[in-house]
Amino acid sequence: MGVMTASSQKTDLQPGDRAPDFTLPASGGRTVSSAALTGMPYLLYFYPKADTPGCTTQACGLQEVLPKFEADGLTVIGVSPDPVAKIEKFATKYGLEFPLASDENHTVADAYGTWVEKSMYGRTYMGMERSSFLVDGQGVIRNVWRKVKPATHAELVAQAFRDLVSRA
Template sequence: MTIEIGKQAPDFTLQAHNGETIKLSSLKGTTIVLYFYPKDMTPGCTTEACDFRDQVVQFTEVDAVILGISPDPVDRHQKFAEKYGLPFLLLADPEHQVAEEYGVWKLKKNFGKEYMGIERSTFIIDKTGTLVKEWRKVKVKGHVEDALTYIKENLI
């Protein structure tokens, strides 16, 4: 499935770090910030998660929910959320099915090695479930502020 701005966001059901099962379509009526990240407890992913944590009140004020997705299992997400006090849900996608649907499961290269993994990306889904904005190959610095600004300027 190819995702496209202006179309319904692909629905999914995943386990969250708190034991809940989250179905994306059940969140209609709320703006969703859906961010995909490679791995819990790594420097870039920790910085990004903590940036979202530090701005969570501002996202809540604009009726937006933050959801983080990586291939890590639920128990690792639990440890990550507890260690850094993350007040939003981390969803486990160990078979990377949702990552593939959203087109973020990519061939990556690092130190001459090639492997499949998550391309850091963020998607904004409006209250009707429509994909309205995407950022791919995200650079962590300043990204959370960009997402918040987009919501403030376009969705409220």
């Protein structure tokens, strides 16, 4: 299968669709990629901006359940349009151990359909939609959450991952 261009790529991803490939720089001097995750389930979650209240609530909620996720073999990766330096500061400030990836050109967000038009105070702009994708070890999307609420995100993921593991 060839590389898809942004124009031909399906951005309204649904469970059962193949997860788009990605390679991004991440916190802790890491690089995260779909290729490196072959055979392993992962959660790719997109968040608007590091160190803002909602994003902090969401990230800390995931960090809290991370040991359980890791014990069950799930990798968690956060993605934002922030530069790596800002992400590093955010990860260090809150002790976030999972990789936070920088998608400054929103290439991966475009592929997943999470770089969307937003509006605030009557002004429209492009930004990151808070969305998550649970991907199985075969690279197939199993769950999609759009406009997820930061406070309940970790529990939704935990339940969906328990279901995925019990079906495997």
